[in-house]
Amino acid sequence: MPLIAIFASGTGTNAENIIKTFSSQQNFQFIVFCNNPTAEVLQRAEKLGVPSIIFTRRDLYENGTVLQQLLAYKPDLIALAGFLWLIPAEIIQHFPDKIINIHPALLPKFGGKGMYGERVHRAVIEANATVSGITIHYVNENYDEGQIIFQASCPVYSWDTPHTLAERVHKLEYEHYPKIIAQLLKK
């Protein structure tokens, strides 16, 4: 049975969408890794009957706890969905081509440290961009720089706020992230 580990830090609508999409298709297992004990994603996971692991900075960067947990669970894919910390090199080395991220803009623009969620949409609007979208990419040691797997675009309107643009981009995320995950699991 394929196991997908989802790393999330916040609201978790993508995590929920992925879990629901796959649960309705066939037997998949999930585990949510979260660095924020008050994140909404934890309640979403619980409602869906998905186990979660809360970890600290030390667990990720210093004492190897997160790596040990991943090695024990042996996920077929690790999908970041609104996860805000950098994945350490040691984990990347243990899971080559198995860690992917979704970014709410068209990389290589509007990425990098500190560029997440609403901040990305605000930057897109402030740059007067007329197109935005999503990027799904492999994770490497730098924020938002791994090899791009898939992009989809949407218009940015003159009247957009970060909130209205986020809604449009979220729709693309919900449509495409599960599909790309499914394709990668078949490889």
Ligand code: GAR
């Ligand atoms: C998503 O839009 C995701 O692309 C973005 O955070 C949001 C999380 O929403 N990720 C980044 O900005 C990473 N740089 P969610 O918690 O509702 O899925």
